[in-house]
Amino acid sequence: TGNNALDVAGFSLPGVPFVIIGHNRRIAWGFTNTGADVTDLYVENFNANGEYQTPQGFKNPDIRHEIIRVKGQADTSVDVAITRHGPIVSDLVPGETRKLALKWTVYEGGTSLAPFADVDAAQNWDEFQRALLHFDSPSQNAVYADVDGHIGYHATGKIPIHPQHAEGAPLPGTDDQHEWAGYIPFERLPSAFDPPGGVIATANSRITPKKYPYPLLSAWEAPFRVERIYRVLESGRKFAASDMIALQTDILSEFDRFCAERFVYAVDRSKQASARSRQAADLMRAWDGRMSIDAAAPVIETQAQKELWRRLLEPKLGADYALYSWGMRSVALENILVHQPQRWLPKEYASFDDLLAAAVEHAVTRPHVPNDLSTWRWGQEHPLYLQHPLFGRMPIIQRWSGPGWKPQSGGSYTVKQVGREFGPSQRMTVDLADLDSSTMNIVTGESGQLFSSHYIDQFHAWYDGYSFLFPFTDAAIAAAKKHELTLQPAER
Numbered sequence: 001t002g003n004n005a006l007d008v009a010g011f012s013l014p015g016v017p018f019v020i021i022g023h024n025r026r027i028a029w030g031f032t033n034t035g036a037d038v039t040d041l042y043v044e045n046f047n048a049n050g051e052y053q054t055p056q057g058f059k060n061p062d063i064r065h066e067i068i069r070v071k072g073q074a075d076t077s078v079d080v081a082i083t084r085h086g087p088i089v090s091d092l093v094p095g096e097t098r099k100l101a102l103k104w105t106v107y108e109g110g111t112s113l114a115p116f117a118d119v120d121a122a123q124n125w126d127e128f129q130r131a132l133l134h135f136d137s138p139s140q141n142a143v144y145a146d147v148d149g150h151i152g153y154h155a156t157g158k159i160p161i162h163p164q165h166a167e168g169a170p171l172p173g174t175d176d177q178h179e180w181a182g183y184i185p186f187e188r189l190p191s192a193f194d195p196p197g198g199v200i201a202t203a204n205s206r207i208t209p210k211k212y213p214y215p216l217l218s219a220w221e222a223p224f225r226v227e228r229i230y231r232v233l234e235s236g237r238k239f240a241a242s243d244m245i246a247l248q249t250d251i252l253s254e255f256d257r258f259c260a261e262r263f264v265y266a267v268d269r270s271k272q273a274s275a276r277s278r279q280a281a282d283l284m285r286a287w288d289g290r291m292s293i294d295a296a297a298p299v300i301e302t303q304a305q306k307e308l309w310r311r312l313l314e315p316k317l318g319a320d321y322a323l324y325s326w327g328m329r330s331v332a333l334e335n336i337l338v339h340q341p342q343r344w345l346p347k348e349y350a351s352f353d354d355l356l357a358a359a360v361e362h363a364v365t366r367p368h369v370p371n372d373l374s375t376w377r378w379g380q381e382h383p384l385y386l387q388h389p390l391f392g393r394m395p396i397i398q399r400w401s402g403p404g405w406k407p408q409s410g411g412s413y414t415v416k417q418v419g420r421e422f423g424p425s426q427r428m429t430v431d432l433a434d435l436d437s438s439t440m441n442i443v444t445g446e447s448g449q450l451f452s453s454h455y456i457d458q459f460h461a462w463y464d465g466y467s468f469l470f471p472f473t474d475a476a477i478a479a480a481k482k483h484e485l486t487l488q489p490a491e492r
Contacts, residue, residue: 220328224253410423
């Protein structure tokens, strides 16, 4: 009661009795994925008796017998062998003959949901941090703000202190020389409180200084999205909640605009460029970098970028070049285009300009490219597919079960990060000066009932980039409500 009342609103997960992301009367918080390295593979040495080697001698693995029931077919039986490091997962790696055990923090026990009772009740930064101390997995970037004007950040989760070894290489499992040295202490995880710049932003990118003592990740996500957020927030403007929605749905890609400028420069300098390449260059020249539904330039640029990667990697990797991808791929390309190292230039090209011009030429002369390049549409080439996984397979019901294929704006390096089958799971802005002016929106709707009027009533807000008022005080809720559902415990 009184100041100690649990009064909290926000987003949860099905079956979870806590608010996971949201605000109470005094604080607000949110999360993005850290992407911390929380696994290692170990090579186990099995003998002819099915035992595996440990420092104490050979031991029998635990065997977990699982039955997978398949509709219309016979049951499938799976025996999972579990060593001291974890389950044997070799069958998941085509061609792997070694016995590989997966060690993962999830197998170490603990729960990620228990702390949220304390998170929901926290009244200040210290209480919020204490609640997160017991958050195990998945590792998250927690951002915080309160009604007193404070902001904070803290990485969370059980993140192991790995032994030194080559990235991605499995470790020997027969001795104790390659085991985890515990977990990074919570107080040593990256954190910040009221930084001098007055801004905290996370977008799955680097969160540690160069001299951070622990190997938090093996590879970071590209920095372009978080750089865009900081550039907007540090512009000196006075922001409203509606500006935060605009930033969450921002579709300007500095990386793609940079690549387009390089392609234009190369085509302009090329004596062999065709009329189609020159039209492509003109379209990219006039482009503002926004990955808009009706824009042609981002289609040309991303297709030329794809062809450029092929010409860079194929001489080194052969047919396997298409399998080679990583989180900092865009940064690698940026460095190659800025510094133009000779070792990266394929031998059949006299210069990087010739290489880039050839990539553009290929991109715009392939089959199925529109005759008039200006009619090419990013939204059609980069659509969203959103559909119920079961009802969406039923020919008649699928008309109501999801929006299906929709052209969309945004891309991999925009603040509004989207792909064919992924995007932001919710959007929230919290006005800590007036909590009743906060907004929220989820992807489709709150109802799981297919024929409910609320089943997909939030999609257009999510898709078009607007949101809904999120009233908090009793008076604001009473003024806004249209229906009321009262849940009462059953009488015994």
